[in-house]
Amino acid sequence: MSKIKNSNKTAIKIFICFILTASTVATILLGINFFGFAVISSNTNDAQEKTPKSILKSVSQSITFTGETFELNDKTIIPSDNWCILIDENGNIIWSENKPSDIPERYSINDIAGMTRWFLNDYPVYIRTEDYGLFILGIPKNAVGKYDMEYSMKWFDTLPKRILIILLINIILASLLACIFGASLYRRLKEVTGGINDLRKERNVKLNEKGLFKELSKSINETSSAIERKNAALAVRDNARSNWIAGISHDIRTPLAIVIGNSETLESSDELSEANRKRAVIITAQSIKIKKLIEDLNLISSLEYDMQPNKKKIVWMCPLIRRITSNIINSGILDNINDYEIELNLADEKAAVSADEALLERAIFNLINNSIVHNKNGCRIEISEYINNSTVNIIISDNGSGVPNAVIENITEIPKSAHGLGLPMAYKIINVHGGKMTAVNNNGFTVKIKLPLEK
Amino acid sequence: MNELKNKKILIVDDEKELLKLTKEILQSEGFFNIYTAENCEEALNIILNQRIALALLDIMLPDGDGFSLFREIRKFSAVPVIFLTARGEADDKIHGLGLGADDYIVKPFLTKELVLRITALLRRTYLRNQESAGFYVGHRYVDFETASVKFGDKEKTFTPKEFILLKKLYENKNKIVTNDALCMAAWGDGYYGYENTLMVHIRRLREKTEETPSEPKHIITVKGIGYKLVTENE
Numbered sequence: 001m002s003k004i005k006n007s008n009k010t011a012i013k014i015f016i017c018f019i020l021t022a023s024t025v026a027t028i029l030l031g032i033n034f035f036g037f038a039v040i041s042s043n044t045n046d047a048q049e050k051t052p053k054s055i056l057k058s059v060s061q062s063i064t065f066t067g068e069t070f071e072l073n074d075k076t077i078i079p080s081d082n083w084c085i086l087i088d089e090n091g092n093i094i095w096s097e098n099k100p101s102d103i104p105e106r107y108s109i110n111d112i113a114g115m116t117r118w119f120l121n122d123y124p125v126y127i128r129t130e131d132y133g134l135f136i137l138g139i140p141k142n143a144v145g146k147y148d149m150e151y152s153m154k155w156f157d158t159l160p161k162r163i164l165i166i167l168l169i170n171i172i173l174a175s176l177l178a179c180i181f182g183a184s185l186y187r188r189l190k191e192v193t194g195g196i197n198d199l200r201k202e203r204n205v206k207l208n209e210k211g212l213f214k215e216l217s218k219s220i221n222e223t224s225s226a227i228e229r230k231n232a233a234l235a236v237r238d239n240a241r242s243n244w245i246a247g248i249s250h251d252i253r254t255p256l257a258i259v260i261g262n263s264e265t266l267e268s269s270d271e272l273s274e275a276n277r278k279r280a281v282i283i284t285a286q287s288i289k290i291k292k293l294i295e296d297l298n299l300i301s302s303l304e305y306d307m308q309p310n311k312k313k314i315v316w317m318c319p320l321i322r323r324i325t326s327n328i329i330n331s332g333i334l335d336n337i338n339d340y341e342i343e344l345n346l347a348d349e350k351a352a353v354s355a356d357e358a359l360l361e362r363a364i365f366n367l368i369n370n371s372i373v374h375n376k377n378g379c380r381i382e383i384s385e386y387i388n389n390s391t392v393n394i395i396i397s398d399n400g401s402g403v404p405n406a407v408i409e410n411i412t413e414i415p416k417s418a419h420g421l422g423l424p425m426a427y428k429i430i431n432v433h434g435g436k437m438t439a440v441n442n443n444g445f446t447v448k449i450k451l452p453l454e455k
Numbered sequence: 456m457n458e459l460k461n462k463k464i465l466i467v468d469d470e471k472e473l474l475k476l477t478k479e480i481l482q483s484e485g486f487f488n489i490y491t492a493e494n495c496e497e498a499l500n501i502i503l504n505q506r507i508a509l510a511l512l513d514i515m516l517p518d519g520d521g522f523s524l525f526r527e528i529r530k531f532s533a534v535p536v537i538f539l540t541a542r543g544e545a546d547d548k549i550h551g552l553g554l555g556a557d558d559y560i561v562k563p564f565l566t567k568e569l570v571l572r573i574t575a576l577l578r579r580t581y582l583r584n585q586e587s588a589g590f591y592v593g594h595r596y597v598d599f600e601t602a603s604v605k606f607g608d609k610e611k612t613f614t615p616k617e618f619i620l621l622k623k624l625y626e627n628k629n630k631i632v633t634n635d636a637l638c639m640a641a642w643g644d645g646y647y648g649y650e651n652t653l654m655v656h657i658r659r660l661r662e663k664t665e666e667t668p669s670e671p672k673h674i675i676t677v678k679g680i681g682y683k684l685v686t687e688n689e
Contacts, residue, residue, distance in 0.1 A: 250515075250541045250542060251541075253541035253561070253562040253563055254470050254473060254541050254562055254563075256562070256563040257473055257476075257541075257562040257563035257564060258470070258472045258473050258476055259563070260563045260564070260565065260566075261473070261476040261477070261480060261563075261566060262476060264480075264565065264566040264567075265476075265479065265480070265483070265566070287563065288565075291563050295561075316645060316647070318635075318646070318647070319633065319634075319635035319645060319646060322633040322634060322635055322646075322679070322680045322681060323633050323635065323636075325680050326630075326631035326632070326633050326677070326680050326681060329631055329677075329680075330627075330630040330631055343678070343679065344678070344679030344680060345679070346679065349646065349647040349650075350647065
C-alpha cells in the first residue's frame with residue numbers, strides 16, 4: 001500500500017516539475033517575442049530605402065527658390081505614383097509635383113488641422129514644415145492604413161503592474177495547458193515509477209511497451225525478467241542445498257540411533273569394567289551432541305541465508321512465553337532448580353505477532369537457556385513483556401555474571417562452529433521476523449526484543 | 456503392570472541393525488513378544504495374523520512409505536501406532552500426527568525415551584480403567600469414578616470444570632501446567648479473558664482438596680506461569 005503511494009509521489013513530483021518548467025518556458029518565450037517583435041518591426045521601417053519622411057527630407061533639401069517659383073532639381077526624388085505640394089503661410093499652393101486634380105488649391109487652417117489625421121481626400125499624407133512653407137507628400141489611396149493612438153501617462157504608470165498580471169495569467173494558463181497535455185504523460189510516468197518501485201521489491205513487472213516511455217518500459221521489463229530468472233536460479237540452488245542438508249541429516253539419524261542405542265546398552269552392561277562403561281557414557285554423550293547438531297543443521301543453514309519464515313501465523317506471545325518457561329522448568333535442565341528463580345511479568349495478554357511459532361519458541365528458549373548455562377551457580381531470570389507503539393517488547397534479563405563482550409559484539413554473525421550458537425540464532429530469528437534484538441551486560445545480562453504487533 | 460510386558464509389539468524398519476537394537480532394548484525392559492518387519496508387506500502380514508498391541512513404524516521403507524502403510528493398517532485395525540523416523544522436519548511430524556498416529560519419535564532417540572513412550576502409550580490404551588480409578592492428595596482420595604474427593608467420612612463432589620482442571624493437573628503431576636493449557640482443557644480457549652475464572656476455579660478446587668486452602672500444599676501456584684499438582688501418595 002505504502003509502495004503504491006510512494007510511486008505516486010515520485011510521479012507527482014516529476015509532473016509538477018514538468019508543469020513549472022513548461023509554464024516558465026512559455027512565459028519567457030512570451031517576453032522574448034514581445035520585445036523581439038518591437039525591435040524587429042522598428043528595424044524594418046528604417047531599412048526601407050525610401051520612406052515618405054526621407055522623400056520629404058530630400059525634397060526640402062533639393063528644392064530651390066528662384067525668386068518667384070520653387071524648382072525641384074531632381075524630379076526622380078518623388079516616386080511617380082506619389083505627389084507633393086508646398087503650401088505657404090496663407091494656405092496657397094506655391095509649388096506642386098504630380099498633384100492629382102482632386103487635391104484643392106487652397107487650404108484653410110481647418111484643412112491643415114484635418115491633415116493631422118494624415119489623410120487628404122483619402123490620400124495618406126505626410127507633412128514636413130520648413131520656414132518658407134509646409135510640404136505635403138501624398139501617396140496612393142489605400143497604400144497605408146493609419147490609426148490614431150493615444151496613451152495617457154497614467155497608462156504608462158500602471159504598465160509594470162499590468163505586465164505582471166499578464167505574465168501571471170500567462171503562467172497560470174501555461175500551467176493549465178501543460179496539465180491538460182501532460183495528463184497522459186503523468187499516467188505513463190506513474191506506471192513507470194510504479195514499475196521501478198516494484199522492481200526494487202523484486203516483484204514481477206510487465207509494463208506497456210508503447211508511447212513516450214517505450215524504450216524505458218522495455219528496459220524495466222527486461223530487468224524484471226532478468227531478476228526473476230536470477231531469483232529462480234537462486235531458489236533452485238537454495239532448494240538443492242537445503243534438500244541436500246535434509247538428506248544428509250536424514251542419513252545420519254539412523255546410524256546415530258544405532259550408535260546411541262548400543263552405547264546405552266554398554267553403559268549398563270555388567271560384563272564391562274567400570275572404566276569401559278564410562279567410555280560408553282562418553283560415546284552416548286558425544287552422540288547426543290551430534291544429534292543436537294543435526295537437529296539444528298537445517299535451521300542454521302536457512303538462517304545463515306536470511307531465509308524468510310514461510311510458516312507464519314498469528315502467535316500469542318504470553319502463552320508462548322509461559323509454555324517455554326514451564327517446559328524449561330519441567331524438563332529438568334535446571335540442575336539445581338532452587339538456585340534459579342524465574343519471574344514472569346507479562347503485562348499485555350493481547351500481544352500477538354505474525355511468526356513461525358517454532359522459530360520464535362527456539363529464539364526465546366535460547367535466550368532463557370543462555371542465562372541458565374552462563375550462570376551455573378544459579379541466578380534470577382526476569383522475563384517482561386509489554387506493548388508500546390504497535391511493538392511487542394520482550395525483555396529477558398538475569399542478575400548473573402553476564403556474557404563475554406566478544407559474544408555481544410559478534411551477535412549478528414552465525415558462528416562457523418556450533419559453539420555459541422544460541423544468541424546469534426535468536427538474533428537472526430528475531431531479525432527475519434522484522435524485529436530487533438539488543439543485548440547488553442548490565443548487572444547481569446539483558447536482552448531486549450522488539451517485534452511488530454499484529455492487530 | 457506386568458500385563459503390559461506380554462503385549463505384542465511390532466517394529467518396522469528397513470535398517471536391520473536398528474531393528475535388532477530396538478528389539479534388544481525392549482527385551483531388556485521385559486517386553487518379550489517382539490515382532491520385526493523390514494517392509495510394508497511383512498508388516499501388514501504380521502498385523503493381519505497376530506494380535507499386535509502396538510506398532511513402531513519407520514517412514515522410509517523399501518516398498519512404500521510409513522504414512523501409506525499406516526492408512527492400510529487403519530482400514531482393518533485400530534492398533535496404537537508410533538512413528539519412528541529419521542525425518543525430523545516439523546511438517547512430517549504434523550503430517551504423521553494428523554493422520555491419527557498416537558506418537559512420533561525422531562531418530563536418534565534415547566533408550567529411556569523410547570521405552571517411556573511405548574510404556575505410556577500401552578498404559579493409556581490398555582490400562583486406562585485401572586489407572587484412572589483415583590489418586591491421593593495428601594490424606595484425601597480423589598475418586599475419578601464419582602468425580603469426588605473423600606476424606607474421613609466426608610465426600611465433596613467436583614463441578615465438571617473443576618474436575619477437568621484437576622484431571623489435567625493430575626495427568627501432568629509434579630510438572631507445571633500453564634494457565635493456557637488449563638483454560639484450553641476446561642473452556643477450549645486461551646487464558647486471555649479467563650484470568651479470574653481460572654483463579655476462582657482453582658480456589659474452589661483447593662477448598663475441596665487442601666487441608667488449609669490458604670496455604671496450599673498440593674495445588675501449587677507457579678506465579679505468572681500456571682499451576683502444579685504435587686502428590687505424595689502414588
